[in-house]
Structures are given as structure tokens and as C-alpha cells.
Amino acid sequence: MRLTLRLTSVLAAAVFSLTATRTHAQQAQQPFILNNEFPTQGDAFYEFKWPVKKVAIIGAGAGGLISYRTLSQAGYEVLLYERDHHPGGNWHYTEETPPDAPIPNLDPAIADFVPSLPPKGITLPFEEVYDLEDVGREKRAFRAPKPIWRGLRSNAPKVIQQIRELPWPEDLSWDISAIQLQGYLRAFASYHGINANDENPNVFYNTRVELVEKRYDTNTGEHRGWRLTLKEFKQIGSKSVKARWWTEDVDAVVIASGRYNAPNVPGIPGLDEWNAKFPGSVTHSRVYKTPEEYENKTVLIIGAATSGAEISGIINPYAKKVYLSNRGHHDPHYQYPWDIFLTYVPDNVTFVPEIKAFHPANSAKESIIEFVNGTKLTGIDRVISSTGYRYSFPFFPQYHDTSLGDNETASEGPQPLVTDGSHIRSLHLDLVYIEEPTIAFINMNLGIQSFTYSEYQAAALASVWKGQAKIPTQERMWELFEKRLEEFGGAFDKHWLYLGTDGTQGV
Numbered sequence: 001m002r003l004t005l006r007l008t009s010v011l012a013a014a015v016f017s018l019t020a021t022r023t024h025a026q027q028a029q030q031p032f033i034l035n036n037e038f039p040t041q042g043d044a045f046y047e048f049k050w051p052v053k054k055v056a057i058i059g060a061g062a063g064g065l066i067s068y069r070t071l072s073q074a075g076y077e078v079l080l081y082e083r084d085h086h087p088g089g090n091w092h093y094t095e096e097t098p099p100d101a102p103i104p105n106l107d108p109a110i111a112d113f114v115p116s117l118p119p120k121g122i123t124l125p126f127e128e129v130y131d132l133e134d135v136g137r138e139k140r141a142f143r144a145p146k147p148i149w150r151g152l153r154s155n156a157p158k159v160i161q162q163i164r165e166l167p168w169p170e171d172l173s174w175d176i177s178a179i180q181l182q183g184y185l186r187a188f189a190s191y192h193g194i195n196a197n198d199e200n201p202n203v204f205y206n207t208r209v210e211l212v213e214k215r216y217d218t219n220t221g222e223h224r225g226w227r228l229t230l231k232e233f234k235q236i237g238s239k240s241v242k243a244r245w246w247t248e249d250v251d252a253v254v255i256a257s258g259r260y261n262a263p264n265v266p267g268i269p270g271l272d273e274w275n276a277k278f279p280g281s282v283t284h285s286r287v288y289k290t291p292e293e294y295e296n297k298t299v300l301i302i303g304a305a306t307s308g309a310e311i312s313g314i315i316n317p318y319a320k321k322v323y324l325s326n327r328g329h330h331d332p333h334y335q336y337p338w339d340i341f342l343t344y345v346p347d348n349v350t351f352v353p354e355i356k357a358f359h360p361a362n363s364a365k366e367s368i369i370e371f372v373n374g375t376k377l378t379g380i381d382r383v384i385s386s387t388g389y390r391y392s393f394p395f396f397p398q399y400h401d402t403s404l405g406d407n408e409t410a411s412e413g414p415q416p417l418v419t420d421g422s423h424i425r426s427l428h429l430d431l432v433y434i435e436e437p438t439i440a441f442i443n444m445n446l447g448i449q450s451f452t453y454s455e456y457q458a459a460a461l462a463s464v465w466k467g468q469a470k471i472p473t474q475e476r477m478w479e480l481f482e483k484r485l486e487e488f489g490g491a492f493d494k495h496w497l498y499l500g501t502d503g504t505q506g507v
Contacts, residue, residue, distance in 0.1 A: 044476075045472065045473065046473050049222070049224070050225060050251060050438075051251065053076060053077060054077045054252075055071055055078050055079070055252045055465075056078075056080075056228055056248065056250040057078060057079065057080045057081065057254040058081055058209050058253065058257050059081075060087040060089065060189070061088060061091070061258055062089060062185060063256035063258075063443035063450055063457075064080060064082070064089070064254070064256035065185060065192070065194065066455055066458050067442050067458040067461070068080050068194055068203075070458035070462055071254075071461070074462035074463075074466065075466075076462070078202060079202050079204070079250065081204050081207050081209050081228075081230065082204070082205050082207065083142060083144065083207060083208035083233075084144070084205065084206075085143065085196060085205050085206050086186065086196050086205070087185055087186060087194070087195060087196065088186060089146070089258055090146045090147065090258060091146070091178055091182045091185055092182055093178050093179065093182055094145055094146075095150075096140055097287050097289055098140070098144060098286055099140070099141060100283055100284060100287050101264075101265050103265050103271060103275045103282060105265055105267070108262065108400055108418050109397050110392070111262035111390055111394075111421060112392040113141070113144070113208070113261075113394050115211055116231055117210055117211060117229060117245075118229070118231075124246050127242060127245075128242070129241070129242050130240065130243065131239055132241060135238070138233075139235060139241070142206075143206075146260070147263075147288075149288050149289050149290065151177075151178075151314070153175045153177050154178070158173075158174050160451070161176065161181070161450075162451055162452070163188055164455060166184070166188050204230070204232065206232055207233075208230070208231050208233070209228055209229075209230060210230065210231050210394075210395060211229040212227070213226070213229075213398070215249050225438070226249070226250050226251070226253050227248070228248045228249075229247050230247065230248060231245050232245075251438060252465060254440050254442055255393065255444075256442040256443060258443070259444055260389050261389065261392060262390045263385075263388075264388045264389055266302070266385070268355050268356075269356070269357040269358065270357045270359055273358070274358040274364075274367065277360045281381065282382075283382070283384055284386075284387075285308065285311060285386035291315040291317070291319075294319045295318045296318075296320050297319050298320050298322075298323075299315060299381065299384060300323045300325065300380045300382070301383075302325045302383065302384065302386060302387055303327075305386070305388070307386045308324060308387075309324070309345050311384065311386060313345055313346050316346045322349045322350070323349070323350050323352050324345065324349050324350070324351050325351075325352050325353065326351055326352075326354075327353075327354040352375075354371065355371055356372045357369075357370045364381060365380070366378065367380070390421030391417075391421050391422070392418070396417060396418075399418065400416060400418045400419075401419055402419060402420060406491040406492050406493060414435045417433065422493060423492055423493065423494055423495075423496035423497055424444055424496075425496070426481070428471060428477040430444065431460065431461065432464070432471065434481060435474075437464075442457050443457070445497045446495065446497055
């Protein structure tokens, strides 16, 4: 789950771009173009169809909190929506476990949650009270507890995983605990009056964005912003909850909802049958909390990146035996620092190859797991799929399209943001949606430290929407996008947004 430290050329480019906006652009008496190129006299810019004054932010993790501060200080009216009851995003730890991952995977458009829309034909705002047998389960599904576990520590140094106006104490250990990070983000939220108990009228906790759709001017019929359908979910009794729906119209939307919401389970032959036949034996790493439940169990972990490697080390003293399946990466665009991850793995954890198939039998222990090298394994009690997450934005169903393959684009209509969920497409500088540049994404990249990188993204966004910095024309943004795709090998995959040192120049 955790973010991996990568100081990249893109981050440097962001710093350079903001500096250039104040220097070269002022000297030349024209705005700076955010495409890593200085403008020339004949440059054309994208012209926004309406002024951006009112902005909605989805998510109150690090990216959302920083975006709220930055955009508010820049003079925007900002509304912040968070479905959890506290800020912090992934760093809000509780003992609750998220619902387990569905096997097989759901469509990316609903892989995070199925939108809960108000009854058709009613006038908003609208409220309903539900009498529920299990209020906790319903609240948990709405809130979506975060995929962190007790004792988790950041694998990034504190100087990177911090907000510049709130530096960590100098004598603090570089590997920060999840509890410290949770408190740090709450302190930052309180400092800016946007914590859950600050009664800020522009900040909404226990509130989920169910739908974002175009808003049209009633006089001209022209697209003039965005309409959000919102749902607040509150407990009002031991077995009762109240749901309230309403809409809000805004000029622009920032998506800072994170990329650890929709678990990914690989489609390994036989895994869904194994899961159905032996309920509870297969789980996803996002559900992991403590090692005690694996006492005296033989465990197979699928995936040896950060979470899989570290969980293997944590449960090893409790489990009877731990196997770690490592497929490995050979993509030249994606150089994963396996040596870093494997420092978490004890010597007595056994590495096994990529899994070819699951062959369920009468019991889990009798069932066979077959590997790609022909070897087989039996005696497994529990399987943990530590195989990452998929991008999912259920409030944007119109921008999901699972019919497209790795190297395909839509022949008509808007180009999608999400296809199979492994990546986000159609963004300029991984920041604004080329089709609709009043839609922006913060902290959606792989291989970044969100606290630092989002400060530059939010600052750039504030400048672009005010016209102080410029993005190229839509045609030029697509040209740059296609150029990057060509350099990437002509096919999208999950490493499309990976901010490593290679392949990030001229983005």
C-alpha cells in the first residue's frame, strides 16, 4: 500500500515551472506554458470556457488538504468532501477492516463503491432514515477503512514526506509511524480550520461524492461547470442511520481520492473457484491488520512488493510457514527497487515463482498450487493477495471504458480516464484532463511522495485556473500525450503514471 520514494525529474520540473512562472514569464510579459517549454511569441494557449472561481475537492488525504489550503489562499471558493469521519486519507488508522476484495475483480467503474443515488423524480435535498441490523457494516462500507496496519511505518524519509510550512522535528526518526503521520495531517488540517471538529461550512465529512456530471447554462445550453450529487451518511441511533442527498454546482473539480481504494486480485486460473470453495481462505493485503490471525497457519503471499514483503516479515514469527510468490518485473519503463523491499523479508520466508493456476480439491490443505516453472505446492491454509490496487472513480461513470485494449483509443466521444483500472489516461502533465481541463488530479502517480509533490501540483493548478500560467491548446496537449505514448512503446499499462527517472522528460 505504501508510497515508494522516488525523487524524479518531473518533481524538479514542477519546481522549475513554478519558478519560471515568476521570472521568465514576468520578464517576457506573457504567461508560462506548463509543458516544460518556454513560450514563444506565436504560442496559442488553451482558453477556458468559463472562469474558475468555485472548486470542489474530493478527498481529505494529504493531497486534498494541501489543495484546499493552496486554492483557498489563491482566492478560490473551495469545498472539501470526505467520506471518512476524519482527515488523513490512507493515514487515518482504525481497527476496522475494509470489506474483502471481490474475486474476480469488479468492473473498475464500481470497483471502489457502487454509487448510491437518490430515488428518481424526487426534489433535492432529500433525506431517508434506515433501520439496519448491522449499522457498523454499512458505515464501514461507506467510509472504506484504509489499508494500513498496526505498527506500519513510512518507508520514506521525513524530509520528503512533509509539508513545507509544517516541518517535522529535527530529532524525529526518518521512518515515521502511521500514527505520527495521522496526527501530523490532523494538525495540518486544524491549523487551516478544516478538521472534522472545526465546523467549517465549506468542509463536509461523512460525505461521499456519488456523481459528477456536466452542468449546462439554462439560458444558452452551454456546458458551464460541474454538478456534484452528494450523500451524507450519519448514525442517529443504535440501529438507525440517516442518508441525505443534495447537489452542488462548481466551476472545477480536484480529484484527490487516492489510488488505494479498489483492490486488485489477479485473474489466476482457479483462484475464484478456490475462494468460493474455501470461504475466508483468500484475502487481500488491504484487509490485513495484525499477525495473530495467522498463528500456526501456512500462508502464501502473492506479490513481493512493499506490502507483500513487509507482511511476510511481520507474520513470519506467528505463522507455521510463509511462502512469497514473486513474479518480478522486466519492463524497462518500470525499474522497481526490489532490493529495498526484500530487506523486510526474513531468511526463512520461502520464495516461490509466479503462480500458474490454483487447483482446488476437497480441502484447502489438499489443494494444489501450480507454478509457472512446473513445481507444485500443497498444504496452504491462507492466501494473501498483495497485488496492488486499481484506479476507480465511480462518480465519473461517463469517463470509464473497459472495452478499450492497452493501445486503443475511443473512436468517438470523449477519451476515457480509466479503462482496465491499471492507469489513468488522457491527462496533461498527469494533472489536468485534456478533454475537460477543469477536472484535475492530485497525487495519482506511482512512485511519489504525496506530501511534497502535491504542493507543486496544487500551486501549478491554482496558477493555471487563474490564467497566471497557461496550458497549451487542446490539440497540442493531445500531441504531447501521443508523443509520450509513442516513447512508452505504444501501449498503456499500469506503469503509465510511474514517476521514475526514466521516461519523464518532456511530459
